[in-house]
Amino acid sequence: MAAAKPQVHIESVQTGLPTRVVEPDRTRLIAVAAPPLPEAALQRRLRAVLYYRADGAPWEEGIWVKESLGEALCFFPEMAGRLRRRADGSWEVKLNDAGVRFQQATVEATLDEFLVDKDRVRKEAALAPWIDVSAEDPDMCSLLFMQLNRFQDGEYAIGVSCTALLADPLSLTRFLLEWARIHNEMKEKNKTVLRPMMQYMAYFQRPEICCSRIRSFPIDSAASAADGVHAQTVLFRTSAAGAGAADLRALAAACMRRATEDLGVDGASRFTLVVAPGDPARGATTVETSLAADGMKAGHALEAAEWSELGLEELTLRGVKPVHVSCRIVAGGDEGLVVVMPDGDGFLVTATIPK
Template identity: 30%
Template sequence: MAVPKPQIEAVLSVPPLNVTEPREVRHVLVDEALKAGRFGGCYNVVLYYMKLNEEDNGLFLAGRIVESLGKSLLEKPILAGRLHRKENGDTEFQLVPNDSGIRLLEARIPMTLSEFLELNANNDLEPELVFWKDIDEQTPEYSPLFYIQVTKFQCGGYTIGISCSLLVSENLLVDNFLGKWTDMHNKMLPPNEMTKTPIFYPPGLVSYESPPTEIITRTPSRNGAPSMVFKITAEDANFNKELAMLCVEEAEQRLGRKMGSEFSLFVKQSSEDIKVEDCSNGICSEHVSELKKKITPTTWEDFGVYEVAFHEGNKPVHVSRWIGSVSEGNVIAIPYPKEGVSAVVIVTLPIENGL
């Protein structure tokens, strides 16, 4: 059976409903040794929903979520912002919540959701359900940090595909932006509005028989990079390169693949700072055994809340999560405010043969 690809029907930007003031920026500290691709990679989530009833239909979902999404962004305006290069050097950047908006795409695929899930069991089809375009190294201020793709199936089922830059991934992994957004969505939408065409119905606003390629060109998918999730299980543990290397070593042993001699390390140091640096693989600490006690392998299910519904009572039948658009390995460390845990760490190993 030939596998059809989703057809993009509409593209629009969704900013916060109100202007963000004050604009609290996040400093991005970049190691001078890093080369092109310093901001590559994204955190991907795909949520699958069957059609619950006539009211819960993917037909108008993209239009319905615009207002609730804009309102939710009032609490997390950084997701609708952009990355800017500071004037005093090309290795100093800032994440600025300038309300440029996240990118929302509506797509349609000529098959049922059940058929897609069956085909996906033996094929890598999920990248078609998310959209990502790498941050442009020369003009990062024009690159969205967050994309949402709503894909409608013939059966009335739908998927919500989310891609966000690794620089803001903690909003999904730790801050539960998705859960807060769906709560807002269900509170805002009266039951008698479910069957009405929404005001912000994307195909009614912008529609293309053949969408312009300069608008919808995506970064080619480079899936296949295996990832492993860890938690640092000491409240007073300061995350450092040695802990990163121990996580890498554990991931290499469990996944049967090597990181390589160097990798990129993303460390969110505070709400105002995130550091991206080159890290050489290898352990030289005299206290390895003590450090290992602070590391616990875990799963994606421990982080982020994804049992969410855009229509009350209809939770996803399946959820997928992965680190996408990477060819080289990296490690992401994010503070995790939970008793007995100080950080969540994600190790992504390189794609085999550079594919």
């Protein structure tokens, strides 16, 4: 008889809400150059998984995560918002305090077994879940998911998925670092209210009566073909000289060509360009779809960059840094994806090539 496939068990599904109400009628524009925005663009997302060695009872983190998320969302209210379509074909994030999805799960594998798995990148979809944003009812769909995963040996991982229309890699990193800072501060100062602690008291005493599983599924079944799990992303840095719209298109095309050369693969003939605002609180994200990868020349000097430059390796929980950080952009379909992010005196650019 064949051995049963390792499972992931979802044991808690909650909504993290800001602890303070956002001002009414606040929105953040997503300007679409040539509407309509295809539904596939709503699903392109960032995925980050941070793995930790436990120094105590990691499941206790679940109590604090929801509370600290609520505090962090007060400073990043767009993360708790919802997408909606505008009359002109563009989109916007409505800052309506709808919240983020937070789940707790157990994984039928040890941390070390998971990290050395040759198929780990694909299986990480089980640690950082995602539910597609509906083009018909986007206001019902969470834009950010966070999952606390406990391995069989007591170690744990934090998985995060977020649509690229809401946050670029830099802004998502800033949110997660601020959340971790608040999370650690709340635990040190015991700021959490009594109610959540009482809610979980029975779990610590008799987990078998409180941990009825919501659903279970094989680890290797989480990723679908549409996830583009074989897509590869290359990062670049460049100066901010000539930052007009046409120049950024040429820069994006140059990054696509360079990424194709560096990876030694056939490049996508067309790509989507997402340009993050310099100031997320005031600026608009711009999106241009189906741009040609050839025919545009850029004078920018491209310098190779690494995911580690984002700073997620510094995300400390329970006084320890992650033993491994995995970052990727999930971009299904045949088109490439380029994300241009202002960073200091220049740009950080990601170029994702489908395979």
